[in-house]
Structures are given as structure tokens and as C-alpha cells.
Amino acid sequence: MTIQNRDEFLNQIAKSLGRPVKTKVERPVWKHAPQLEVLKNASQDELVEVLKQQCQNIHTTFVQTDTANLPNVLQQVVTDFGGESVITWNDERFEKFGVKKLMEIWPETGIKVYEWNPDTPKENIRQAEQANIGITISEMTLAESATAMLCSHPKRGRAMNFLPQNMIVLIPKSTIVPRMTQAAQKIHQQIEKGQQLPSCILFMSGPSNSADIESVLIVGVHGPVNATYIVIEDQ
Template identity: 55%
Template sequence: MSGEVQNRDVFLHKIAQRLGRNQVAKAVERPIWSFHPQDTVLKGASTDELLEVLIKQCKSIHTDIFVTNKTGLSEVLNNIVIEFGGGSIVRGKDPRFEEYGLSPLFNQIWPNENIDIYEWDSTKDDVNIKNAEKASIGITISDITLAESGTSVLFSSKDRGRSINFLPLASVIIIPKSSTVPRMTQAARLIRDKIKKGEHLSSCINFITGPSNSADIEMNLVVGVHGPVKAAYVVVEDV
């Protein structure tokens, strides 16, 4: 349901009076720019070319990246979990996990290896947070992926809390190859188009670029300051 703006004209009229204006402007024309440099970066790049850019960028953001298909996804994920030291895993309630054939991994293989799996439950607020805090690894799926910066865009929801990406020691993000776009410009446009179509979007959209890091102190990069220390992307071919 769309929200309604109430008393807007009265509010704007008061501001206009304080500024010494007699009336509020009724409309502002959107400027028409002659050049659009934001659209020229990686313009016309194929998904394969965007993948090459993403792989190169991952080296700069301290993120491991793997490319596989649906058949090999379970094996790649299992190897990453082993490399990250196992432990407990938290994941969202996302139907795409089942579409990728990961149910056996979550329900049989990992539990048999004494790896605890917790699925986000919208009816258990505090329990969700506590399980995310103690989890070794958080596993999510990217909704939009920016090749230029190596950024995964994730739409949070009641079934996919943002804590999955920020509280565990390590983050694993599955990236559908078709979700890859050149840069922020295209991502913002996709989000805007969804809003125009009336699609329900999360109030929280996370742009995540590798593990947490900071260079606030004397420009020295420190990884793992306020979130996952390790991060891995797993790109899944669409065929």
C-alpha cells in the first residue's frame, strides 16, 4: 500500500514564507543533460565481459570468487565452507536455494558433518540475531551485482534479514550471472523501474563490497573491522 503525504502544501508554504517568498513553486522541470558519462562505462559489455571485470575487481576488494554452474554449485559451496573452517551457518529463507538444488547440502550433507544450519525465521526476531551473531558463515544470494566495484546488492526482507551479511565471521554470496550489471548507474535504474511498476521493495537495500574494511586511521587498510573478515562470491552460470 502506498503512503500518503499529508499537509504538504501547508508545510511548504510556511517554509516559503520564512524565505521571504510569496508562493511555493508548483513544479520543477527536470534538466535535460547533453552528456551522460555515467552510461558510457562498460556500455555494451556482454555478461562474459562483465564477469571478467568482476573477477579482476574481486582481487582489489579481498574477495575470493568462483565460477560454476548449478550442477557444481554444491561442491563449490562445500569447499568454501571447509576452507572457512566450518562451524555454524545462517541463511535466509530464500526459494532460490531450492532452485539451485542446495536442499541436500543444507538438510543432509552439512548436518551430517556436524555443521549447524539456521534458517532465518521472521517470527523469531531475537533468536535470528543471536544465531547470526554466533554463526561462522552467512550465505545469501545477490539480487543485483555491480561488475565495476565488485558490489552485491541484496534486498532485505522478513525472510532475509540483513544481519546474515554483517554478523557472521565470513560471508558467502551466490551471484546469478544474469544479475550482473556494469555499475551503480544501472542498479539504481533497475530499482527505480521496480518502484515505477509498483513492485514491493525492501526498506533496506544493502550494497556490499567484499569483507568489511576501513582505512580511517592514517589510510592503513584494516579488513574485518565491523563485519565479516572473509568473503567469497560464487558466480553461477545461467545455463
């Protein structure tokens, strides 16, 4: 999309205000930055513990494992959710984590598996609506709020974050940061480098919750009813 007559429009406004057009905004230097102090010196293990505690507050099951045992842990979580049907991103990291083979044998055990296909958008939505379990991977995880950062991609549809009944999020331990501050910094750095951002960045804190009606908490109103975070020792 092309912006038409932008300079003429801005010049007319500036003329009316009696000042020149400002083409560059200088970033202010703040005297205090308390947002940078939260969990500033926390080790990665300490951040994991903060994440674990916060998961209790957002009705999310927390599991921690290493890459070698991840297939067994993932199998148990899928079984606990009742199996039936699974939808996953089309993501090469599943093979890196050693769970790709597990996903390939699930159909032999009666679990239907569908992998997101960028060439069949309508079928993707239909499969996501019918799936019992969705499996995704967090790009960055905020310990303070137990929030997973899920980035859309042609092979990683955003509908997967909302439509399945149950959600499993794989969280590499190295992605855990203190809070939203670090996520915002990363996104800003990507913009400054001219990198293309995802069309959607979702910050997911466990299953959907709402207490809008009479302050009564209801879980699973507009998204997954249950969520499990699996933290993977990848360092």
C-alpha cells in the same frame, strides 16, 4: 504517519518567496551522460572478467561454476571456511540452485545450520552473531566495483550481512551489470511502478575494510572478515 498542515505550511513559504508552490519537478535532460558509457557494450562474459579482477582488489575470493556443480563448489567453500555453523536466508532460490538438499544434510556432518525465521527476531540475531558462515544471494552485482546488492526481506534478515565471521554470496551470472548506474536505474523504475522497496538495500563490496587509522588497511573491522563470491552460470 500523516503529514499535518502540509499545504498551509508550503503555501506560507511560497508566499514569503513571492512565487507559487511547485507541485511537480521536471527531470532535466542532460547533454552528456558519461555514467552510461562505462562498460556499455561489454558482454556478460566480459563483465564476469571485470568482476573477477576487481575481487582481487577487495580481498574477495572469486569462484565460477554452473548450477550442476554448485553443490560441490559450495561444499568446498564451506569446508575451507571451517564449517562449524551456517546461517542462511529463508529463500526458495536455494532449492532452485540445487543446494537446499546440501544444506539439509550438513547437520549430519557436524555443521550446524540455521535458517532465518521472521517469527523469531531475537533468535535470528543470536544465531547470526554465533554463525561462522553466512550464505546470501545477490539481487544485482556491479562488475566495476565487485559489489553485491543485498535486499532485506522478512525472510532475509540484514543482520546476516554483518554478523557472521565469513560470508558466501551466490551471484547468478545474469544479475551482473556494469556499475552502480544500473542499480540506481532499477530502484528508480521500481519506485515509478509503485513497487514496495526493501527496508534496507545493502551494497556489499567484499569483507569490511578500513584504513582510517594512519592509512593502514585492516580487513574485517565491522563485518565479515572473509568473503567468497560464487558466480553461477544461469543463462
